[in-house]
Every structure is written in structure tokens, then in C-alpha cells.
Amino acid sequence: MKFKFWGVRGSIPTPGPMTVKYGGNTTCIEIRTERDELIILDAGTGIHALAQTLLGSMPITANIFITHTHWDHIQGLPFFLPIFFKNNRINIYGGLDPVTDENINRALSVQLQYSYFPIHEAQLKARIEYLTVRPGETVSVGSARITPIILNHPVLNFGYRVECDGASLFFTGDFENPVNIYQPEDDxxxxxxxxxxxxxQEIQAAMRGVDALIVDSSYTDEEYAIRQGWGHGTYRSGIKLAIEANAKRLFLTHHEPTRTDADLDRIYRELKEQHPHFTDRLFIAHEGMEVCL
Structure with a gap:
């Protein structure tokens, strides 16, 4: 099994000269099994570049697992070009929102409304199937097994554990470690x-022993102090998760939109200095980074 980052940015795309090294596209991760089965985690703007690499090998079957439906994780979906060609099969997985009682099909249907996009959903040529995932229920995709777990974010958000070919990874989507909202004297x-x-304990079990842990690490501790409750993690919380789960490698992603290449280089140096025992297992994700497990 191998995976590749096509988008590593959070909240909004940030193209420009200050983000060339790490990339400015929002979240998208490609996974390939040894049988060449295609699994995609999230459909941020990075999925558009991924789509370009698939056009020469159509017809294809793509399995897209959406962690949650905030814009930066779905805004590339209408630009995933294989959906416009017949004989392609696109399986889109996501949760049943407990607030709206809507399935994942709502994400694409809303995006393809007349007011927002020039092409109607009825004009899509691929065979598109929407499938609902439920926490703790493993989904089989060819030789791979994908298990969702609900993680803390201000909307229904799944983390996914992917196991295949004797290897495993876990992706958090957007995740903030929950804290007690009550005071000790409260009932x-x-x-x-x-x-x-x-x-x-449930989270640690879902992440335990993975070969690759990919986590939302949007903020520094100083930034988090004024952004608590926004639903994102920090560099420190990401490292803590990896240590507790005994993950073999940690990949920090969902970079805050104002974070420049120079900022991320500096943060990476500081993290390695602060955690010398973790240096060879710690990575800052960038577009184009490909990892074989």
C-alpha cells in the first residue's frame, strides 16, 4: 500500500509564491493498494490535480471517503473529471449527518445547483454511488479495509483507519482533542x-500501531489559545497522539492558510529539536509526497 498527498492545506486554497514548496491545495490523499485499487481520502481542491493523472487510464473505479463536508474537504469534487465520463465508477462514502439527516449525496447535489455550478448533476456520465459509513463498521474496498471513527469537529467528522497489504494508516480529517466543558464543581x-x-481510549485503539498517522495540526500552541473550539489540532497534540498510539510515522497536515513555506520549514526544525527521539518518524506533509508502507 502507498499513499500520496495531493492537498495539504486547511480552510481555503492558498496558491502563490509563498506556498510553492508545501502546496496550496486543500485536503486530498490518494491511496493505492498492491492490486492498484484506488481509495481517495477527501475531495479538496487537490483532487483536481489527481484527476489529471487518471484520465489516461479510464475507465476507472474510484472510492472517495469524505471525512466531513466542510468546503475545504469537498470543494474539488465537481472538478474530479472522471465523473463526466461514462464507464467510470465513482463510489462516494460519507456519514449520515445527525443534524440535517442527509446522506453524503447532499454534498455533490448542493454543489451542482444552478446558482453555483454550470453543469447539472443529471449531466454527469459516470456511474456514481453514494454509500453511508457508520462508526466502527468496517468497509471493504477490494483488498482494503476501511474503518471509520467519529472525531471531534464542529460537524460530523470521521477519521479513517485503512488496512491493506499488511500495512495500515489512520487519517483524522479535522480533529480537535475534546476537553471537559464543565467545571469540577458542576453536576x-x-x-x-x-x-x-x-x-x-477508543481513539487510541483506532490509531494503535499504524504505519502512518496523518493528523490535523493546524495551529501552534499560541494560535490555539485564541482558537479553541474551532475544531483543529496543534503540532504538539499531533505528536502526543502519535506517541500514545505508538505510530511508526507521523505526518502533519491541514496547514493553516497563512502558513508560508518559510514558516513550515521553521516549525519543522523546531519540532525536530524539541523531539529528537522522534525526528526520523516526523514529517510535514507536502503536495507530491508519496509514501510506500
Whole structure:
């Protein structure tokens, strides 16, 4: 199994001279099994560049797993060119939103409305199937097994564990480590604390021992202090997750949109200095980075 980053940016695309090295496209990760089965995690703007590489090998079957439906994780979906050609099969996986009671098909249907896009959903030529994933229920895609787990974010958000060919990875999507919203003297403090402990154990079990852990690390500790509750992690929380899960390699992604190449280079140097025991297992994700597991 191997994977490749096509988009590593969070919130909004950031093209320009200051983001050339790490890339300015939003979240998209390609996974290939040894049988060449195609799994795609999220459909940010990075999926457009991925699509260009697929046109010469059509017809294709693509399995797209959406972590959540915030714009930066789905905005490339209407530009995934294989959806416009017959004989292609596109399977789009996502959750049932408990607030709207809508399935993942709503993401593409809304994007292809007349007011937002020039092509109607009825004009798509590929065979598109929408499939609902549920927490803890493993989905088989060819030789791969994908297991979703709900992670904390201000919308339904799945992290995915992917296992195939004797290797494994876990991708968090957007994730902020939950904290107790009650004070110790409040009636609900202890019960909520117990819930957090159990949830943390569930998260650790889902990530445990993976060959690659890919995490949302949008903020520094200083930035997080004024952004708590926005649904994103920090560099420190990402490293903590990797250590607790005994992950073999950690990839930090979902770079904050104002973060320049120089900023990320500096942060990477500082992280390696602060965690010398982790240096050979720590990576800052960039577009085009390809990893064989």
C-alpha cells in the first residue's frame, strides 16, 4: 500500500509564491493498494490535480471517503473529471449527518445547483454511488479495509483507519482533542470526564500501531489559545497522539492558510529539536509526497 498527498492545506486554497514548496491545495490523499485499487481520502481542491493523472487510464473505479463536508474537504469534487465520463465508477462514502439527516449525496447535489455550478448533476456520465459509513463498521474496498471513527469537529467528522497489504494508516480529517466543558464543581463534570476518557481510549485503539498517522495540526500552541473550539489540532497534540498510539510515522497536515513555506520549514526544525527521539518518524506533509508502507 502507498499513499500520496495531493492537498495539504486547511480552510481555503492558498496558491502563490509563498506556498510553492508545501502546496496550496486543500485536503486530498490518494491511496493505492498492491492490486492498484484506488481509495481517495477527501475531495479538496487537490483532487483536481489527481484527476489529471487518471484520465489516461479510464475507465476507472474510484472510492472517495469524505471525512466531513466542510468546503475545504469537498470543494474539488465537481472538478474530479472522471465523473463526466461514462464507464467510470465513482463510489462516494460519507456519514449520515445527525443534524440535517442527509446522506453524503447532499454534498455533490448542493454543489451542482444552478446558482453555483454550470453543469447539472443529471449531466454527469459516470456511474456514481453514494454509500453511508457508520462508526466502527468496517468497509471493504477490494483488498482494503476501511474503518471509520467519529472525531471531534464542529460537524460530523470521521477519521479513517485503512488496512491493506499488511500495512495500515489512520487519517483524522479535522480533529480537535475534546476537553471537559464543565467545571469540577458542576453536576455533569464527572460523567463527562468519564466520557472523555472512554473516547480517548477508543481513539487510541483506532490509531494503535499504524504505519502512518496523518493528523490535523493546524495551529501552534499560541494560535490555539485564541482558537479553541474551532475544531483543529496543534503540532504538539499531533505528536502526543502519535506517541500514545505508538505510530511508526507521523505526518502533519491541514496547514493553516497563512502558513508560508518559510514558516513550515521553521516549525519543522523546531519540532525536530524539541523531539529528537522522534525526528526520523516526523514529517510535514507536502503536495507530491508519496509514501510506500
Amino acid at each position: 455533569y463534570y464527572e460523567s463527562f470526564q468519564l466520557f472523555l476518557v472512554e473516547k480517548n
